[in-house]
Amino acid sequence: MQDVVAAVLITTGTVFFIAGTVGLLRFPDIFCRLHALTKADGLGLALIALGVAFLAATPGAVFRIVLIWFFVAAASATCGHLVARYARRSGAGVRHD
Amino acid sequence: MRATSSKCLNASARVQSLTLAEPQNLPPASAQTVSATGHAAGQVLRHCVLSILVLAVLWGALTGWRADALIFGLPAILLGAMVPFLLPPASGFRLSLRGAIRFALWFAVQSVRGAVDVALRAFSPDMRLRPCFRTYPLNLPLGAPRITFINIITLLPGTLSAEINDDMVTVHMLDAHIELEPELAELETRIRALFALPQPPEHSS
Numbered sequence: 591m592q593d594v595v596a597a598v599l600i601t602t603g604t605v606f607f608i609a610g611t612v613g614l615l616r617f618p619d620i621f622c623r624l625h626a627l628t629k630a631d632g633l634g635l636a637l638i639a640l641g642v643a644f645l646a647a648t649p650g651a652v653f654r655i656v657l658i659w660f661f662v663a664a665a666s667a668t669c670g671h672l673v674a675r676y677a678r679r680s681g682a683g684v685r686h687d
Numbered sequence: 688m689r690a691t692s693s694k695c696l697n698a699s700a701r702v703q704s705l706t707l708a709e710p711q712n713l714p715p716a717s718a719q720t721v722s723a724t725g726h727a728a729g730q731v732l733r734h735c736v737l738s739i740l741v742l743a744v745l746w747g748a749l750t751g752w753r754a755d756a757l758i759f760g761l762p763a764i765l766l767g768a769m770v771p772f773l774l775p776p777a778s779g780f781r782l783s784l785r786g787a788i789r790f791a792l793w794f795a796v797q798s799v800r801g802a803v804d805v806a807l808r809a810f811s812p813d814m815r816l817r818p819c820f821r822t823y824p825l826n827l828p829l830g831a832p833r834i835t836f837i838n839i840i841t842l843l844p845g846t847l848s849a850e851i852n853d854d855m856v857t858v859h860m861l862d863a864h865i866e867l868e869p870e871l872a873e874l875e876t877r878i879r880a881l882f883a884l885p886q887p888p889e890h891s892s
Contacts, residue, residue, distance in 0.1 A: 605806075606802055606806060609802075609805070609806030609809045609810060610805075610806075610809070612809040612810060613805060613806070613808065613809035616809060616814065617809070617814070617816065618816065618818075619818070621818060621847060621849065621859040622816060622818055622859075622861060624847055624859075625805050625845070625847050625859075625861055626805050626809055628841050628842065628847065629798070629801040629802045629804075629805045629841075629842060629844075630802045630805050630806050630809070632798060632802065632842060633798055633799060633801075633802030633803075634802075636798070650748055650751055653748045654748065654749060657745070657748075657749075663842075664838065667838040667839070667841040667842060668838060670841050670847060671837065671838070671841060671847075671848050671849070674847060674848070674849035674850065674859060675849060675850045675851075677849075678849055678850050678857070679850070
């Protein structure tokens with residue numbers, strides 16, 4: 591039962607990672623791409639972490655997984671902001687076509 | 688016992704501020720900041736003990752509570768506890784447990800909404816993108832509440848915090864038709880509850 595739940599969670603997480611990558615490739619400019627990276631990949635990681643936590647089943651491992659999720663989530667939101675700020679200030683995100 | 692010791696600390700802090708401020712003939716503004724930092728001297732010790740405790744628990748959990756790992760752990764914990772002294776002083780904050788639980792549940796729902804929204808756009812043929820920039824005034828106090836606010840904006844559906852200028856945040860939106868203000872006002876209310884901050888009386892207008 592636990593294996594099934596874990597498999598479903600990890601598969602769904604992978605779908606979100608694929609969605610984030612598709613968004614990264616298809617979206618028109620740097621800002622829209624950042625939306626795809628921060629949001630879709632963030633949930634993808636959370637679902638995969640949750641699935642792995644179901645499999646790991648020791649409190650220590652679950653705690654470590656939660657820590658990893660927290661630091662990655664905080665880092666991806668901050669990096670997204672920094673990339674967007676750089677793009678705005680340097681004009682790198684403006685398309686000239 | 689506790690009360691008297693804290694009084695002693697306050698008194699010594701005040702004496703220190705006087706001796707620092709008077710001989711140099713500092714203007715009143717800087718004298719005030721000196722007395723404020725002296726005031727916080729007791730808190731520094733408390734913060735130090737707290738960060739050592741937190742880091743020790745983290746280290747213990749990461750190494751499976753092995754005693755021999757402390758050979759590396761003790762120096763790492765002590766160095767880690769000193770890091771705040773290298774950073775600019777941050778204002779302290781309190782967390783409300785009730786606010787935190789509510790915030791975590793709400794945040795989980797919102798991040799799923801945000802991710803599903805952006806995933807559907809990525810897979811849909813025309814992507815339905817109407818990107819735009821909007822600005823929103825930052826009303827939360829500096830420090831942890833404001834940093835949390837700006838980071839969570841990025842994880843809400845369709846919004847990305849792109850730039851901060853003084854007290855305004857520039858938000859990039861995937862869809863210009865979505866109303867920005869009510870979403871961010873709700874986030875603000877929830878962050879006030881999370882950090883046990885008083886709610887402003889007239890925000891509904």
